[in-house]
Amino acid sequence: MKTKLSILISSTLLMGGCMAQPKNENNIKSENSIGKELFISKCTMCHSATMPQNSKERDTLIAPAIFGIMNHMRMEFGSDKKAMSIFMKDYIMNPSKEKALCQQEKINKFGLMPSQKDALTPKELSDIVDYLTNM
Numbered sequence: 001m002k003t004k005l006s007i008l009i010s011s012t013l014l015m016g017g018c019m020a021q022p023k024n025e026n027n028i029k030s031e032n033s034i035g036k037e038l039f040i041s042k043c044t045m046c047h048s049a050t051m052p053q054n055s056k057e058r059d060t061l062i063a064p065a066i067f068g069i070m071n072h073m074r075m076e077f078g079s080d081k082k083a084m085s086i087f088m089k090d091y092i093m094n095p096s097k098e099k100a101l102c103q104q105e106k107i108n109k110f111g112l113m114p115s116q117k118d119a120l121t122p123k124e125l126s127d128i129v130d131y132l133t134n135m
Ligand code: HEC
Pocket: 039, 042, 043, 044, 045, 046, 047, 062, 063, 064, 069, 088, 091, 092, 095, 096, 099, 100, 101, 102, 103, 106, 107, 110, 111, 112, 113, 114, 116, 120, 128
């Protein structure tokens, strides 16, 4: 997993290089350490932070792994991180079957995500979504 992550990070850095704003990349990273901590404490009890390695691990999941979710988000929103953030912030507080971008079979399997309204302050929500959309 570590290697996969570092490939992801280095390819993100390479793409960042094309836009010639390495300073911004650093800012995003340092801010994101708060988002990362919050994500781990508030979301990973349901959303595994790592991809399941085998069917046994897959069977113990109670929600889709976050990498799968973020792949879906990127398929839907492409590089429009603003639209992605708006969708995610809304969904996390007010999930519904109609809004879900997850495949229907995932919802049938895991059930709808419970609203995190009582678990997050607006600032925490914002930090987590920032971290995930820039992951
Ligand atoms: C109690 C378990 C639980 C917690 C806690 C939880 N989720 Fe979820 N989440 C789910 C389940 C189950 C689904 C799949 C069904 C669905 O999409 O509603 C899901 C789906 C999602 C989706 C995809 C929505 C879509 O388009 O279908 C996103 C994004 C998401 N979660 C983000 C988060 C974030 C970020 C946190 C932490 C703040 C979080 N979730 C906390 C259970 C949880």
